[in-house]
Amino acid sequence: MSDDIWKRDEIESPCVNICLIHPDAKICVGCHRTGEEITIWSKLSPDARRAVMEDLPTRKSLLPGRRGGRKARIGK
Numbered sequence: 001m002s003d004d005i006w007k008r009d010e011i012e013s014p015c016v017n018i019c020l021i022h023p024d025a026k027i028c029v030g031c032h033r034t035g036e037e038i039t040i041w042s043k044l045s046p047d048a049r050r051a052v053m054e055d056l057p058t059r060k061s062l063l064p065g066r067r068g069g070r071k072a073r074i075g076k
C-alpha cells in the first residue's frame with residue numbers, strides 16, 4: 001500500500017509549537033506569523049502561504065532580544 005494518497009502539495013505550517021504573541025511586535029515568538037495569519041493559515045492559497053513564508057525571516061528582527069536567562073545571571 002502506498003502513502004502517496006496522504007501526501008499533499010500544500011506548504012506546511014511554520015509552527016514550532018512555541019505559541020506566544022509578543023505584546024509589542026504583535027507576532028508569534030515561535031513562527032513569526034501574526035495572529036491573523038495563524039488563524040487563516042488553512043484558508044490561504046499556496047501563493048499567499050509562500051509569500052508569508054518568504055517574509056518570516058525578516059520579521060525575527062522585530063522581536064526584542066532576550067533579557068534574562070542564565071547568561072544574564074552569570075554575566076557576559
